[in-house]
Amino acid sequence: MTNPPTVLETFDNPHPGRGYLIEHFVHEFTSLCPRTGQPDFGTVAIRYVAAAVCIELRSLKLYLQGFRDRGIFYEDVTNVILSDLVGACAPRWMQIRTTWTVRGGIHSVITAEHGARPAALPSE
Amino acid sequence: MTNPPTVLETFDNPHPGRGYLIEHFVHEFTSLCPRTGQPDFGTVAIRYVAAAVCIELRSLKLYLQGFRDRGIFYEDVTNVILSDLVGACAPRWMQIRTTWTVRGGIHSVITAEHGARPAALPSE
Amino acid sequence: MTNPPTVLETFDNPHPGRGYLIEHFVHEFTSLCPRTGQPDFGTVAIRYVAAAVCIELRSLKLYLQGFRDRGIFYEDVTNVILSDLVGACAPRWMQIRTTWTVRGGIHSVITAEHGARPAALPSE
Amino acid sequence: MTNPPTVLETFDNPHPGRGYLIEHFVHEFTSLCPRTGQPDFGTVAIRYVAAAVCIELRSLKLYLQGFRDRGIFYEDVTNVILSDLVGACAPRWMQIRTTWTVRGGIHSVITAEHGARPAALPSE
Amino acid sequence: MTNPPTVLETFDNPHPGRGYLIEHFVHEFTSLCPRTGQPDFGTVAIRYVAAAVCIELRSLKLYLQGFRDRGIFYEDVTNVILSDLVGACAPRWMQIRTTWTVRGGIHSVITAEHGARPAALPSE
Amino acid sequence: MTNPPTVLETFDNPHPGRGYLIEHFVHEFTSLCPRTGQPDFGTVAIRYVAAAVCIELRSLKLYLQGFRDRGIFYEDVTNVILSDLVGACAPRWMQIRTTWTVRGGIHSVITAEHGARPAALPSE
Amino acid sequence: MTNPPTVLETFDNPHPGRGYLIEHFVHEFTSLCPRTGQPDFGTVAIRYVAAAVCIELRSLKLYLQGFRDRGIFYEDVTNVILSDLVGACAPRWMQIRTTWTVRGGIHSVITAEHGARPAALPSE
Amino acid sequence: MTNPPTVLETFDNPHPGRGYLIEHFVHEFTSLCPRTGQPDFGTVAIRYVAAAVCIELRSLKLYLQGFRDRGIFYEDVTNVILSDLVGACAPRWMQIRTTWTVRGGIHSVITAEHGARPAALPSE
Amino acid sequence: MTNPPTVLETFDNPHPGRGYLIEHFVHEFTSLCPRTGQPDFGTVAIRYVAAAVCIELRSLKLYLQGFRDRGIFYEDVTNVILSDLVGACAPRWMQIRTTWTVRGGIHSVITAEHGARPAALPSE
């Protein structure tokens, strides 16, 4: 029933002169294990410093729902989301961190970055 | 890719003479909103006192995955799960509680029971 | 900009034969202090056992937004919400609990109920 | 500098027909130890079912500030507050619970009640 | 390397005239899944009111280590521990609760009791 | 260096007409294991409804320090404290609960009571 | 009913020779979504090193209440608050961080800074 | 009843050759608002690297009690405490952080330092 | 019953061009104390930046189960796991941290690293 958009939408950065930090924490993410077909569940943290445009939240939600029926490994999906979002908004800097629920007594966290972390970046 | 089983499997209660409490907490549950088609996320707590048979865990997991692509309201899915599990294992007593993530600043919890709560039931 | 509905909407209880518990936790509520005109902030917990109909969630959200510009005391708003919801869905039993942020080093909680608590009510 | 009022103020119970629960949690309370003159710090929980009138919050705050320079034991102050509030509002039921910070590796909690707890009192 | 004792040891209840509550919380328990041979991990809560004798703690620890290489289901091990401990100390009342780590997104809790819960039992 | 008093001191209950609850939570308690001579560490919760007299806090602290060099089992020390305090203040009701740090992966809690729990006792 | 002041008030920094850190955490903030007109709820953290003047707290509270009926995006309101406060007190350094409640399973945090972070700034 | 000492007492640093960190966390602090005369409540964290002498704890407690009846702003009291303690013990480095309870939905934290933070200072 | 694999399996790093961080948190680990033969329980955190290959999760789980019947000290097992994993996947950087349950009132944490921590490593 889900209809992922073909493109991630953006809007003009209202304060492009400042290198401020935008963080979106996605609490509900699910994809499929490519080996077993079983569902994987996790969260996605998106942190970036916008350049000309910002990611529009509703299209972001729909984009991430597009993984619901897709078989993909943890390491891969993290990097794919990073590449897609970088392609959509060309940020100064971006970090994607996915955190996964326990499987076999182990839970995993994958973190990938794009661009040089700005010196003036607000502290976490 | 998910293949829900047509029936929930059970196994013989290894200690039918005792009215002991079995609780399964399902951390990962997702279905669809029947109005918007958007995904819903929640957890399911299953608590019961078995009679002749117990619910087999792997078939329970697959059964619950069968709601992944199904549009159904909170109140309805809670009662449907209760009825299906009662049909499968005929317990002395059973309670289903579903807890849902925030939508529009509100989160919901639905709790349904079947059978008289046994007087000797271990305290929560 | 908010347009509260003139009536709270309901839908048919999908399982009227079972006295199951429905809980809605509203994380975002604001009204005005009738003395000072200053904003009050709180949360609202709605717990009920439905009879013929259930409260529809989107109309509930809009109904509660209708207090945003209204001056009303803690004790009063709790009972008003209870009376309005009882009027809309005629439940077997209902409880409203409002929890308010700190004012002058004190925070308050108001809890009102309608109807006899059913003996078979699922435990909290 | 503090000027405790000679009387606790009240206002008419807006819903006297319902036996609803009112709880005020006072996070900031200080008095003096009658033996050493050293400050004591604690919190005060006030829970009651009003009859004809409710306790007005600002006069409650000022009343409790009146203990700031007063030497009084834990057990005594708890009962004094209960008696004063009962005298001011004549509730159906009232409970006062004071919780004190650690002294000599021990912290204390004192709880006193007035009136019979109503059968229909909302659960805690 | 573990050598489970053939019997659980006990010592004389030092205050047999009082029906007091003894609780032992075992943080480290592991057995094997009888189907897959994979390790299971959990905790065991033992709560009882002793009659003539109490369970000796070191022999209890060694007894529970005896499950380390044993394939056994959740429901079964809970009842086996209860029966073994009841056999060893003949308590007035006993409850065993096992809590298991997540498997397939589900964690389980099993609770079994022996004997009538004494009316004067201290509250939990 | 510790000098335990020969008697626990008391003071007159300032409000003997009310059956109010007094709770003292002792965060720092240590005794010795009678078998190994190794230190045991725990906490002690004392809950009671006073009759004519209340326990004086400083003498309570010194009394409990008297166990610092004493070899005694968990079950025993709990009942000994209860008996000593009952002897000192003859309460309407009293409960002692000791909670011990982990030994061999197990921690223990022992709870003993004296007297019938009053029907009007404030809820925990 | 809210009357935002036309200017943010300030008072003279009582210790201008020291570059000390001032932090105000605003727990209650609400504005409107410019697209839907629905209320947004969040918190605002204001951290700064004052130069000649400090922000007066009551006027800060009233200033922030001025957003209650205003439609504005997360990214925009964060930068507008920063610009307004910088305009009012010309600090050595200032950081504004807004944290928003969940919408569509996503919550957002926006952080903007003004001025070079002082080398001697106390650690967070 | 409180009698603040005219001087803060000190004792010789027992290990002056090591630049070790001393932290005192004062859980109970109260002063008065200079505008309204109402009590303010907060905590005070004192962190320093001693030179020749250390602050004596009992005189520190009495010194801080001296603010109980004094009207003074948050920003001011933080710097006054820092100056007084620096005057009393001439530390290599010192930091004072005061954290205040909520007023009008806002809580504040003020942090001031004296001296250069030593390079070898143990991490927080 | 456990059959540890002779080799840890790997798979090709799907994004070798990015120095992203992979973290696996193993919640269930047990080995034996080489002196007493008693079981030890702990957790293992594996954090690394992959080069050509990534560690396959199922073989990692089986590899770690291989310590179940092995007597080995905390310090040793941490370094052995690090050496084995470095041998299996030749990462740019790797850190192993083991955290152990309490023994004799003490719990331990051991952390070992291999390779230079990359400058561009995402922050923890």
Place this chain on the structure above:
Amino acid sequence: MTNPPTVLETFDNPHPGRGYLIEHFVHEFTSLCPRTGQPDFGTVAIRYVAAAVCIELRSLKLYLQGFRDRGIFYEDVTNVILSDLVGACAPRWMQIRTTWTVRGGIHSVITAEHGARPAALPSE
């Protein structure tokens, strides 16, 4: 009854080539106040990078029990433990942090280090 060893025992560092971090967290520590003779309670965190030898845990436990009957100030005991452990194992780097329970509404933390913190030290 406690018999502190005359020397702290050590064992050969099994991996001397790696500068890995060893942390021992001692949950149970008690000494006496040198002024009042009253017991003090705290915890001790020991963090170090071993050179040729590691501290043996059982002798560490017994060594720390040797303070049970000793009157010593917070600042002093922290530095004494550091000096004794450095004398026993000559580490590359070591940090001792003691955390004490509340006395007079204040709790204290003392942290002392020996040796230069290694550049490659794993992050905390």
